Amino acid sequence: MFSMILKLQAFFERLKKRKALWFTTITALALFGILSTLYYLNSMTHRTTKNLYEATNTSYFNELDSKIGDSIFNLEIIGSMLLANPEFIAAINLQNNTTAMMEKLNTLDANLKVIAKNSVVIELYTKNFVKVASSSTTPVMTTEAYDLESLQKVVATNQPQSGIEYQDGQVFLKALYPTANGVLEIKRSADFLFDTYQTNGKIFQILLDRDVLDMKKLQAFKHQKVGRNEVSVQAKADGSFLNKITELDFDKIIADKYILSDDYFVLAKPLLNVDGKKVGVIVVGESIMKENGLPKMTKKISTGLTTAALGLVVALLVLMI
CATH class of the missing domain: 3.30.450 (Beta-Lactamase)
Structure with missing residues (x-):
């Protein structure tokens, strides 16, 4: 080891005596150091940025899931309140009296909008999946049965269901409940x-x-x-x-x-x-x-870090030379 150190010292002494070769070597080492440092900084910045963006994905969608979950929970509360209302139950059990059901739904929906301050829509379906009443100001009414998995699942299981579903040109957050004559649906446009x-x-x-x-x-x-x-x-x-x-x-x-x-x-x-x-x-x-x-x-921070680090590296190399 000692002899190797002596050989290196002798090698550097010979280089110093040959000025052109000495400065060429120093310049090459300096450039190599700068390029290596820049590569390391850029790769580190890239990895850090990637980790930040991936963490943002988790943060954004956790927040979104919370918003969707809270909204569906509110719809479920509204559904439970409606099914606990004797007047409402009496109204939706009025078979073949669509007018009476529509009037009751519109009255209840107006009150719900004051409380919830959102566009909640209440709709009723038969067990054959035909919509018979809606509280919407612009209801989509048809005699055709809806081919919706949510309706089919509620009727098949006789259990409430909730989730996100496409219907009549929109995506809705929904809460659905089985009734004596069909399905009660409370929904809100996404x-x-x-x-x-x-x-x-x-x-x-x-x-x-x-x-x-x-x-x-x-x-x-x-x-x-x-x-x-x-x-x-x-x-x-x-x-x-x-x-x-x-x-x-x-x-x-x-x-x-x-x-x-x-x-x-x-x-x-x-x-x-x-x-x-x-x-x-x-x-x-x-x-x-x-x-x-x-x-x-993120771009400003990474550019600033790279620039500052490059300046520091160059300054140190100049001082060393």
Whole structure:
């Protein structure tokens, strides 16, 4: 070991005597040090940014699950209150008296809106899945039976069900209850989540798989093809955002937890129906140009760290030389 140190010292002494070779060696070592340090800093920044974005995926969707869970819970409370009301039970048991049921539903729904301050809709179905009454100001009424898994499950099990489901051109949060004559449904359009996220400078969209939609019936409602196999059906939608993400592979985004495009930071998670089957995807997006937004703040921080570290490395190398 001692002899090796002596040999190295002798080697450096010979290099110092040959000035050109000495400065070339020092310059090469300095450049190698700078490039190695920059590579390490960039890779470290990339890993840190990736971890931050993945953590954001968990944070965003935990918050979303909480919002959806709270909303469905409120619908379940409303359903329990209605079924505990003798007047309501008497009204919905008035077979072949749709007018009386509609009047009672509208009266109750008006009171509920004052309390809940949201667009709760109450609807009644026969055991054959035909809608016979609705408290909506613009109800979709038809004599055709609905082919909805939630209705079928309530009738088959005679147990309440709740979840997210597409119906009549919209995606709804629902709570359903069996009754003596059919099914009571309390629902709220998922569009309220679009407004909630928009207030915070983010974009919320629900996209449904084409395979679960009746494309002929869908033509009567607002819709837009997005992605490889998804369709936007929300009444409230960000057209610019949908156009920018139209070529994205959402299955890959779900697997990777996020994607950072030229325009948006995009997160996605599967949308499950009342049976736990994937029927679409929930997408949350944020413009990368938004001030105080996560993408821009992260880029500023990583650029600042890299620049500061590079300056420090260069200064140390100059002092050493």
